[in-house]
Amino acid sequence: MTNSIKLHVNGHEHEIEVALNTPLLYVLRNQLQLNGPKFGCGLQQCGACMVLKDGESVPSCRLPVSAVSKSKIRTLEGLADINGSLHKVQQAFIDEQAAQCGYCLNGMIVAAVALLEKNDKPSDDEIRKKLALNICRCGIHSRVIKAVKKAASN
Amino acid sequence: MKATRRNFIKQIGYVSIGFSMVGTVGLANGGFMPIDKTGSLLGTPDKDQINAWLQILENGKVKVLTGKIELGQGIRIAVAQMAAEELNTDLDLIEVNIAETGVTPDEGFTAGSSSIVSSAMAVRNAAASAREIILKIASKKWGMAISQLQLKNGKVLGPEREMSLYELLDGEQIEKTIAKATEYKGKTIRKYVGRPIPRKDIEAMVRGQEVFVQDLRFPGMVHARVVRPPSYTAKLVTINEAELERSPHLLKLVRKGSFLGVLAEDEYQAIRLMEKAKQLAKWNAPERLPGNINVKEYLKTLPADIETHEEKGDSDTSLKQSKKQLSASFFKPYLMHAANGPSCAVALFKEGELYVWTHSQGVYPLRRTLAKLVKMPEDAVHLKAVPGSGCFGQNGANDAATEAALMAIEYPGRHVRLQWTREDEHGWEPYGTAMIVELKAGLDENGEIDGWKCAIWSDGHSNRPNGNPNTLLPAQFLEEGYGHPGIGYRGGAVRNAIPYYDIPNLKVETHIFQGPLRASSLRGLGTYTNVFAIESFMDELARMSNTDPIEFRIRHSNDERSIACMKKLQEKLVGISIRGGEGLGLAFSRYKNNASYCAMAAHVSVDKITGSVQVKKMWSVVDAGETINPDGLKNQMEGGMIQSASWALKEEVRFDAQHITTLNWNSYPIFRFPDTPEVEVEVIDRVDEPPMGAGEAAQGPATAAIVNAIFDATGVRIRELPVNKELIKQAKT
Numbered sequence: 001m002t003n004s005i006k007l008h009v010n011g012h013e014h015e016i017e018v019a020l021n022t023p024l025l026y027v028l029r030n031q032l033q034l035n036g037p038k039f040g041c042g043l044q045q046c047g048a049c050m051v052l053k054d055g056e057s058v059p060s061c062r063l064p065v066s067a068v069s070k071s072k073i074r075t076l077e078g079l080a081d082i083n084g085s086l087h088k089v090q091q092a093f094i095d096e097q098a099a100q101c102g103y104c105l106n107g108m109i110v111a112a113v114a115l116l117e118k119n120d121k122p123s124d125d126e127i128r129k130k131l132a133l134n135i136c137r138c139g140i141h142s143r144v145i146k147a148v149k150k151a152a153s154n
Numbered sequence: 155m156k157a158t159r160r161n162f163i164k165q166i167g168y169v170s171i172g173f174s175m176v177g178t179v180g181l182a183n184g185g186f187m188p189i190d191k192t193g194s195l196l197g198t199p200d201k202d203q204i205n206a207w208l209q210i211l212e213n214g215k216v217k218v219l220t221g222k223i224e225l226g227q228g229i230r231i232a233v234a235q236m237a238a239e240e241l242n243t244d245l246d247l248i249e250v251n252i253a254e255t256g257v258t259p260d261e262g263f264t265a266g267s268s269s270i271v272s273s274a275m276a277v278r279n280a281a282a283s284a285r286e287i288i289l290k291i292a293s294k295k296w297g298m299a300i301s302q303l304q305l306k307n308g309k310v311l312g313p314e315r316e317m318s319l320y321e322l323l324d325g326e327q328i329e330k331t332i333a334k335a336t337e338y339k340g341k342t343i344r345k346y347v348g349r350p351i352p353r354k355d356i357e358a359m360v361r362g363q364e365v366f367v368q369d370l371r372f373p374g375m376v377h378a379r380v381v382r383p384p385s386y387t388a389k390l391v392t393i394n395e396a397e398l399e400r401s402p403h404l405l406k407l408v409r410k411g412s413f414l415g416v417l418a419e420d421e422y423q424a425i426r427l428m429e430k431a432k433q434l435a436k437w438n439a440p441e442r443l444p445g446n447i448n449v450k451e452y453l454k455t456l457p458a459d460i461e462t463h464e465e466k467g468d469s470d471t472s473l474k475q476s477k478k479q480l481s482a483s484f485f486k487p488y489l490m491h492a493a494n495g496p497s498c499a500v501a502l503f504k505e506g507e508l509y510v511w512t513h514s515q516g517v518y519p520l521r522r523t524l525a526k527l528v529k530m531p532e533d534a535v536h537l538k539a540v541p542g543s544g545c546f547g548q549n550g551a552n553d554a555a556t557e558a559a560l561m562a563i564e565y566p567g568r569h570v571r572l573q574w575t576r577e578d579e580h581g582w583e584p585y586g587t588a589m590i591v592e593l594k595a596g597l598d599e600n601g602e603i604d605g606w607k608c609a610i611w612s613d614g615h616s617n618r619p620n621g622n623p624n625t626l627l628p629a630q631f632l633e634e635g636y637g638h639p640g641i642g643y644r645g646g647a648v649r650n651a652i653p654y655y656d657i658p659n660l661k662v663e664t665h666i667f668q669g670p671l672r673a674s675s676l677r678g679l680g681t682y683t684n685v686f687a688i689e690s691f692m693d694e695l696a697r698m699s700n701t702d703p704i705e706f707r708i709r710h711s712n713d714e715r716s717i718a719c720m721k722k723l724q725e726k727l728v729g730i731s732i733r734g735g736e737g738l739g740l741a742f743s744r745y746k747n748n749a750s751y752c753a754m755a756a757h758v759s760v761d762k763i764t765g766s767v768q769v770k771k772m773w774s775v776v777d778a779g780e781t782i783n784p785d786g787l788k789n790q791m792e793g794g795m796i797q798s799a800s801w802a803l804k805e806e807v808r809f810d811a812q813h814i815t816t817l818n819w820n821s822y823p824i825f826r827f828p829d830t831p832e833v834e835v836e837v838i839d840r841v842d843e844p845p846m847g848a849g850e851a852a853q854g855p856a857t858a859a860i861v862n863a864i865f866d867a868t869g870v871r872i873r874e875l876p877v878n879k880e881l882i883k884q885a886k887t
Binding site: 019039076077097098099103125133135142 | 352361362366496796825
């Protein structure tokens with residue numbers, strides 16, 4: 001059984017017909033056709049599905065869509081400005097070539113944006129701690145730390 | 155006459171430069187695969203022809219075709235650099251088409267660090283050959299000497315005239331295959347090759363564009379989930395279909411023997427239906443795994459096929475007569491690929507043809523195998539590689555593609571998207587096999603190694619799709635009874651088993667068993683365990699002969715390139731300060747004994763109260779011959795170092811009598827940010843040498859350097875992985 005629900009995503013309000021217990025991740029990917037948030041585990045263990053919920057980076061894979069109707073959701077797609085200019089964290093990931101397969105990048109970037117909004121000069125250890133939920137199998141960790149520090153300095 | 159696709163097809167076998175009328179094929183247009191049987195009409199492009207690798211497009215661009223898939227190793231940028239250099243063409247004018255049946259050459263599997271060696275080199279040859287042919291045509295057409303002409307950005311330039319390659323070749327037939335070029339610009343000019351050119355796909359990734367197979371969406375696409383059995387050998391007894399069909403969301407329950415899958419319009423409903431079906435299914439699942447055992451002891455009890463792999467001199471006599479002897483046994487557990495993004499595929503069955511979008515490492519071998527499984531002619535099965543999450547060997551990609559195909563055939567006319575769950579990937583992928591390596595060595599009166607014996611216990615290391623459907627997971631659950639795929643490729647176990655050192659008397663023996671778990675290729679195959687064992691052992695032997703560990707290795711090396719790597723590493727370590735509770739360890743290997751050279755150092759800090767080990771920093775020096783993209787090479791090395799450290803310190807697949815029990819990131823932890831070291835890679839670029847892949851070069855030496863560093867810090871010799879904290883807590887120093 002589906003219901004109509006309002007969602008604020010990337011500055012727009014969407015009205016969506018969906019079962020209210022559907023996790024936000026599936027609504028973002030399927031109803032709103034966003035690619036940023038990725039399915040990684042469905043267990044809130046890996047961070048691939050992270051989004052910014054009222055500025056906090058949170059996994060979206062088990063978050064019922066009904067619980068976020070009053071929140072402002074920002075995804076990877078909502079980080080660049082309307083002219084397409086990249087957020088400084090996105091740009092720093094390109095500059096540092098901080099990717100191999102890139103599947104984890106959504107969560108890494110979202111968590112880094114949340115970090116820099118609270119702490120504009122994070123240390124290596126603060127970055128490691130903030131990104132601790134984000135799994136990367138390719139081993140790009142040291143590039144990500146460089147990218148986050150570079151973004152912080154810009 | 156303008157070359158059309160029709161006469162291009164007619165002339166296959168002769169035409170060396172083709173004109174693609176299809177234009178861009180890429181994810182930018184939704185992983186577009188022309189559903190007009192074009193692929194099967196074309197057949198498999200002939201690798202000896204230029205147009206198999208390179209096509210001049212009407213829009214002035216050059217399309218490079220590679221039979222490899224992009225999996226984060228950077229093959230797209232590497233092949234683009236190769237073509238750009240030979241054709242003197244801006245990288246923005248080069249498009250890359252990754253593996254696709256009927257479109258790209260059949261390059262087997264994207265595996266074994268071979269993307270550069272095979273694909274990038276083929277593109278270089280094709281492009282250099284094309285350049286020489288094009289210049290000859292222009293020279294003839296304009297009546298000018300070749301020396302007056304040059305190629306630039308998709309045009310031929312002559313004195314006061316220029317023409318696009320597309321125009322120049324209009325109507326021309328060049329009946330030549332790839333010839334050895336007289337010059338490779340990549341070896342001399344190096345405007346693109348040898349430079350850290352950034353990958354273009356990272357911008358698409360950070361913008362959240364459609365990049366991965368998981369991102370594909372097609373009109374009318376439905377969502378699928380597989381209902382997993384409780385064990386490898388389980389048989390479905392019954393399922394209450396009527397109860398499941400009460401759900402209005404169920405489009406179809408696919409039941410083929412003991413293979414079960416559900417289809418729904420909505421992805422979350424497919425997940426709910428899968429969960430419900432799991433409750434409704436009754437299985438006969440006898441406990442067939444050896445639960446609650448010491449895996450190392452158990453593996454030695456299995457029947458094994460014993461072979462002597464290498465014998466040189468008389469190692470038995472040498473060991474008997476040696477002044478000092480050492481023997482030790484090393485163990486590596488089952489490890490999983492543990493891709494960050496679980497496997498996924500989209501399949502469509504329409505008008506008797508099957509289309510599959512997959513992150514498989516081998517679209518052609520998978521097509522051969524899948525076609526047999528679904529009993530369809532190969533030319534009615536079309537596979538397109540679309541990037542997936544980094545897999546580091548054979549993960550669930552082929553299985554997910556096969557399962558999606560099985561379900562699509564049962565639900566024709568609509569695209570079926572199958573997303574594996576985390577539990578599917580952790581619990582059902584083919585693991586890297588557990589291995590035991592036993593070493594014995596003897597030192598002579600000069601403290602040099604005179605005799606060496608090695609005995610290896612291992613499963614086969616590769617059970618990739620090989621034409622027999624039993625290499626595909628769902629085949630185990632179909633009624634046909636395809637049987638167990640067996641041991642598979644035996645050669646993986648002995649990879650790097652022979653030390654890359656001068657040792658006069660040597661014997662290597664293998665004991666190949668069929669282990670309890672599903673196993674196939676994991677990054678480096680047997681190299682990881684062999685190098686972990688050899689390089690730990692070298693550290694011990696160096697200490698026994700009171701020699702510096704690098705000097706000891708250099709004394710046993712006669713390859714200047716090995717020595718250069720080790721000396722460069724020595725330079726990097728000058729001035730490193732090691733405090734109490736810390737240690738520094740070293741290792742070296744040459745991957746496959748014929749590919750990239752890698753010297754490695756690790757700096758660890760050990761907490762003797764908790765037994766935990768923190769890798770603070772790792773350094774490596776790599777010689778991969780001619781470097782195509784130094785940043786790509788460094789990225790592969792850095793990733794290998796961190797992944798290897800994770801394997802060494804954290805990872806072990808566990809199981810009980812029924813099935814795998816390490817089914818998520820809590821029960822199968824891998825390195826997270828707080829665990830990861832700083833990593834530094836130095837590249838020795840050798841332009842005159844052939845390029846070699848380096849994706850697997852770091853795995854063995856990185857773990858060996860870490861365990862040697864733990865010994866340096868604690869006096870505890872780690873011979874079984876993952877590192878056991880209890881052993882470190884018992885350290886006396």
